[in-house]
Amino acid sequence: MSVHKNFIAGEWIGSSYQVANINPSDTNDIVGEYAQASRGQVNQAVDAAYTASAGWARSGIQQRCECLDAIGTEILARKQELGTLLSREEGKTLVEGIGEATRAGQIFKFFAGEALRNVGELLPSVRPGLGVEISREAVGPIAIITPWNFPIAIPAWKIAPALAFGNTVVFKPAELTPGSAWALTDIIARSGIPEGVFNLVMGPGAEIGAPMLNDRRIRAVSFTGSTRTGRIVAGACSARNARYQLEMGGKNPLVVLNDCGLDNAVNCAVNGAFFSTGQRCTASSRLIVEESIHDAFVAALVQKMEGLVIGDALAEGTDIGPVADQTQLNKNLKYVQIGKEEGAELLTGGEVVEREKPGFYQKPALFIDTDNSMRINKEEIFGPVASVIKVSDLDEAMHNANDTQFGLSAGICTSSLRSAARFKQESQAGMVMVNAPTAGVDYHVPFGGTKGSSFGPREQGGYARDFYTTVKTAYTQT
């Protein structure tokens, strides 16, 4: 099996150590072998990005637009193949994998246009004879560090704006999903970008991610991952005044009021809590349900959950693919046990299920009789495990929804305009959904949260410019 190499200064570079990328639907299936960058190679990648940065910043918006457009076009043309690779290495269903690959292509197309729209401002000065120009410039070399759960979309929504606004990139993907990162790099490498502008280094975060955080040539770090790693990124970057942006965990509430349409509320809960095997930062892990509809909602939800097909991510008809790996599965099982010990009632699921091929399959779990003081409602599990919290009215629902260290996404199912308006206003989350799942967002609008979920400017859409550019104010005496 050929080894997939790192991409540094325009060259594919091997290393003395490679790891196998394992399919979580079938652990006998090796997706590929991926070279692990050494610290020396990381240094070379940073050096390449640093050396290329002045030229790329001056390259002009037409060239940047064309490169990004070419990348987007190829991703969209190969979405089936890229989606299949993604599902094979990560475990989300094929429909979800192809959807994510499509999203990545759309993001590159969007930022191809944004490269042309980097507008500034022209103002009169308060001093006669002077004019003031405000412009946006590239920040410099940027380290992009990403998690495994959206292995092509998250890199796309960081890399595309970084390149669009004239920054160079060193990209370090998650250990579990190098395949999508490598395929994306292969496409970027053939898009016409100059050598050194984009670099890929694969390997463990503590070993090769950490040195980039402390490297003075890296001017900014865009990170998505766990809250624990986010704190490390924040500490290192703030110590040397480097710009950083963090997208981290969630414990997202879905409020279900008694005037919801029951079918839609159940669909929102199943989609939000269990699709993508619950491995989404925007997953609805806390279902906050008004007392008078609680029993009907729970009964309908359990019935729907029992009908979910758990199986090979690539098989037709699969609703829920495997958990990403043994570590994540162990964590999910530990939390199911914690929930029971805390006194919650496990109504369905939570256990490992066997399939024809060896994989990390788990039946989606639903707890009832839970409250916000329990660990299962306070800590991010990141698996197919959800809890129901019964409340007496919207006041109590609102309190519970906001009573969390996180603030990424929050949803409400109701037919009352008044309740929806209040929820949108009082929710402390960065993204609020009415009669829609907490997960599932558009790519042309801002994405991000509050409190422990996010730090720094928003990602995606036009707002991405705030992180990937720096503002210059120029005065001219006329």
Ligand code: NAD
């Ligand atoms: P993780 O924090 O373990 O790893 C994320 C990335 O950081 C990986 O590339 C990893 O190698 C790297 N890393 C680890 N230690 C590092 C260090 N010391 N220095 C530099 N880099 C280091 O997260 P994960 O398990 O890959 O992803 C799951 C987490 O991601 C969940 O908490 C989830 O909520 C979060 N997530 C958040 C969003 C969002 O937008 N808010 C989106 C997706 C996932």
